[in-house]
Amino acid sequence: MLARVAENMYWMARYLERAEDLARLIDVTTHLHLDLPRGSTPSWGTLLTLVGAEESYREKHGTAEDEGRVLRFLLGDKDHPQSLRAAIAAARSNARGFREVFPREAWEDINGLYHFSQEQLKSGLSKRGRHTYLRGIITRVQTVVGRLEGAMNRDEAYYFIELGRQLERADMTTRLIDSSSARLVPQEGSGGARFDDLQWMSVLKSLTGYQMYRLEMQRAIRSESVLAFLFQSSRFPRSVAGALLALRRSLEALDPDASLPRRLPQVLRQVSQLEPEGLAGEKLHALIDELQQGFADIHGQLERRYFRPSRSADPETAS
Amino acid sequence: MTINWGSYAQPGLFDEWVTEKGRLRAGFRQLGKRFSTYSMDALHDRSASLERAIKEQGVTFTVYSEAHGSIDRSWPLDLMPRILRRQEWLTIEAGLAQRVKALNCLIDDLYHDQRCIKDGVLPAFLLENSANFRPQCVGVNPPLGVWAHICGSDLVRHEDGQMYVLEDNLRVPSGVSYMLENRGVMKRTFPELFANFAIEPVDAYPSQLYDTLCALAPxxxxxxxxxxxxxxxxxxxxxxxxxxxxxxxxxxxxxxxxxxxxxxxxxxxxxxxxxxxxxxxxxxxxxxxxxxxxxxxxxxxxxxxxxxxxxxVALANAPGAGVADDKAVYCFVPDLIRYYLGEAPLLPNVPSYICARKEEREYVLDHIDELVVKPVNESGGYGMLLGPQATPKAREAFRKKIQRNPRNYMAQPMLNLSTVPTFLGQAVEPRHVDLRPFILSGESVQVTTGGLTRVAMRKGSLVVNSSQGGGSKDTWVIDEGGR
Missing domain, CATH: 3.40.50.11290 (Rossmann fold)
Structure with missing residues (x-):
């Protein structure tokens, strides 16, 4: 298929996944803050760090990180690509470029998602309407994903969508794990340990992984087992390994004879070999940084291989 | 309440279904009677289901606005079909094929020997001032000698009942997808009419287009x-x-x-x-x-x-084909048919005045309040003056434009376009229509069965462009007598 169309599909899927995960992250953080002990101030700025939007936020709003401002920025800002609104708009504009090869209903669903995200934004910014708004976004993204799953031939188009979705998912899951190292819950005062558990639980819930964790690990919430589950479980589809394995399967289906992008097996090995015991704080954060660099490298390799064929007139002679 | 053809007719209009006395015309009687068996409520229901079908099939067109950028709107399709009698259609079809053959001869000639100019059929000044003549194309021999593979010609019926060719679009004519989608929607809306009347199908077009294009492959x-x-x-x-x-x-x-x-x-x-x-x-x-x-x-x-x-590589349409898509060249098409094909034209042109010629220009300047003046190289109804409706000031401004650059203008009498019954929610009333058939030229010439009918939805309006509030109709070529 056309390289441009493949790239559009890949990015549409990335933005859709990003929108869904952002909605999950914001929803769960909001709930967590409601459980905080009286007297401690929730840090909304951490959310900005997690999605890598700290700098663009500072440029716009300085250092004031109150709930209203941060949420307006993450939900409704048009100008930076990490906002929910911008992600959905970008998914839609990518989808426009290949309407002729895309199930018609899926295009209508994406349009519906886009209009919902714009029209209901005001209610999403209110404390009472937020949860309903975010659930609405998540459900609508899931509808698109389900529609594609059920309607598309397993051909190139489908696999490029899968590549985008799984790579974005691996990346967003590491950001959610990072939230524990970033300390959404301030540690001052008593009860720090208890709130550690609370925080892990909220990370699991944001990935709809709480039940799955219980089923798979059969144990109480403990930092190292949650980390093992979220990084390494090959059964949980939102774990880092789960997403990367799905990515690998799509690549193998897409191009059975080609070698995998060099960085993919490396990153997978790093994930399966990591030692969750004692992994916390700075050490965890550094590991996650490294993984995210790995994802970026994988993206670069996909881009070079599939999306950017040489434009020179005679590539054979142009070297 | 049902459609009452007796009270439908309006004086001063040429309606394609009904005479001025309110009687269904020959060739329209069975279908016309059939339509008057539906109650207004039933038509209303059908219209609602038609609109749902348009939405479900995702038939859209794009409009621009300052505030919202480009927006997709649902394609406007009227419930009532445009009907053409098969007998008349066969003449139109032959006339269009003849016309496009001559136009392709003309384009090829203009980029080679320019015989038509040497022989005095086409005045040299037309070519010298042509905005669409491409010197880059001189001497090129496209496959099969064809330049305009896809042509969309606009036809109008005047109050004398005769179909006239208004213009030929040889660059990138559009609308054929809507002709095809209209038919799909109408079949869903009136399945019983398609079962009981011999309505000729239109859906061969995409495969004919594909074959036409494949035949050009080197x-x-x-x-x-x-x-x-x-x-x-x-x-x-x-x-x-x-x-x-x-x-x-x-x-x-x-x-x-x-x-x-x-x-x-x-x-x-x-x-x-x-x-x-x-x-x-x-x-x-x-x-x-x-x-x-x-x-x-x-x-x-x-x-x-x-x-x-x-x-x-083959390009369709060939670059430079637009040289014949010029409203001043248009005036010579009947002569060119005689010249290249040695045949009498089957479809008449609308009488036209070329402003580049002195006597005709003077006629136009004197009668500007009766005429439609058009720039020769524009399409889509841009830059026109509708003389009878324009203010004296606008007419004066246009006189100046013509005098400054006469080659750029031609004029035609204001046509009283025919009307077709159109559903307006509560009633069926006459509205003005035109017709754009599409003609494919390759190894042979093929014409779509009917074409895209566009309709001006506002009472009395002659503006059929969808960007300016026009709608469309499915076009039925039909041989009455039932099946």
Whole structure:
């Protein structure tokens, strides 16, 4: 298929996944803050760090990180690509470029998602309407994903969508794990340990992984087992390994004879070999940084291989 | 309440279904009676289900507004069909085929010996001042000698009942996808009429188009045909995507194509490059190739003209075909039919005045309040003066424009377009229509059965453009007598 169309599909899927995960992250953080002990101030700025939007936020709003401002920025800002609104708009504009090869209903669903995200934004910014708004976004993204799953031939188009979705998912899951190292819950005062558990639980819930964790690990919430589950479980589809394995399967289906992008097996090995015991704080954060660099490298390799064929007139002679 | 044809008729209009006395015309009686068996409520229900079908099939067109950028709107289709009697249609069909053959002869002649000018059939000044003559095309021999492979001609019926050709669009005519979608929607809306009346099908077009394009391919048995679009923000993008999908072709943009030093064209795919043999281009000449035409164009493909001239790729329509898509050249088409084909024209032109000629210009300047004055190189109804409706000030301004640049204008009498019954929610009333059939030229010439009927939805209005509130109708070529 056309390289441009493949790239559009890949990015549409990335933005859709990003929108869904952002909605999950914001929803769960909001709930967590409601459980905080009286007297401690929730840090909304951490959310900005997690999605890598700290700098663009500072440029716009300085250092004031109150709930209203941060949420307006993450939900409704048009100008930076990490906002929910911008992600959905970008998914839609990518989808426009290949309407002729895309199930018609899926295009209508994406349009519906886009209009919902714009029209209901005001209610999403209110404390009472937020949860309903975010659930609405998540459900609508899931509808698109389900529609594609059920309607598309397993051909190139489908696999490029899968590549985008799984790579974005691996990346967003590491950001959610990072939230524990970033300390959404301030540690001052008593009860720090208890709130550690609370925080892990909220990370699991944001990935709809709480039940799955219980089923798979059969144990109480403990930092190292949650980390093992979220990084390494090959059964949980939102774990880092789960997403990367799905990515690998799509690549193998897409191009059975080609070698995998060099960085993919490396990153997978790093994930399966990591030692969750004692992994916390700075050490965890550094590991996650490294993984995210790995994802970026994988993206670069996909881009070079599939999306950017040489434009020179005679590539054979142009070297 | 049902349609009462007796009270439907309005004096001073030529209605295609009903005479001025309120009687259904011959050839329309059975269908007309059939329509008057539906109650207004039943028509209302059908109209609602028609609109649902349009929405479900995702038939849209794009409009621009300052505030919202480009927006997709549902395509407007009227519940009542436009009907053409088969007998009349056969003449129109033959007339269109004849016309397009002559136009292709003309284009080929203009880029070669210019016999028609030497023989005095076409005045030389028309060519000297033509905005669409491309010197880059001189001497080129496109496959089969055909330049305009896809033509959309606009026909109107005057109050004398006669069909006239209003203009021929030889550049990138659009609308055929709506003709096809209209039929799909109407079949869902009136299945019983399609079962009981001999309505001729229209859906052969995409495969005829594909065959026409394949026949242009230089050499290869399994040619790669692509549709070239300016992109998603073009107002006809729906049609580009639709036709690509119907033909099973790739829909490409300029940036998806490269031309190598052997003048071969390739598209950039996820598996490297793939050779392209035929391009159905929906981009104007000026944006086709920045090497040859508009240096600032980002839409085009550098080297495409080279590849075309070398015969390594076929372009439909050929660059330069627009030279015959000129309202001043239009005036000479009947003469050109006689000249190239040695035949009498089957379809008349609307009487026209060429402002470049002194006597005709003076007539136009004196009678501007009775005439429609058109710039010769515009399409889509832009830059026109409707004399009878214009203010004295606007007329004066137009007189000046004509005097400054007479070659740029032609004029025609204000036509009283025929009307067709149109559903307006509570009633059926006459509204003005035109017709755009599409003509394919390759190894043979094929004409769509009927075409796209456009209708002015406002009472008395003659403006049928969808960007200006016009609607459309399904066009039924029919042989009454039932089945």
């Amino acid at each position: 050499h290869r048995a399994q040619p790669e045909v692509v549709v070239l679009t300016p992109g998603v923000f073009n107002s006809a993008y729906f049609e580009h995507a639709y036709l690509a999908q119907q033909m099973g072709c790739e829909l490409v943009e300029g940036r998806d194509l490269v031309v190598n030093s052997q003048d071969e064209v390739f598209m950039l795919t996820t598996r490297g490059r793939a050779r392209v043999d035929v391009i159905y281009r929906r981009i104007d000449d000026a944006f086709l190739d920045p090497e040859a035409f508009n240096k600032d164009s980002l839409l085009g493909v550098p080297g495409l003209m080279r590849a075309w001239k070398a015969g390594k």
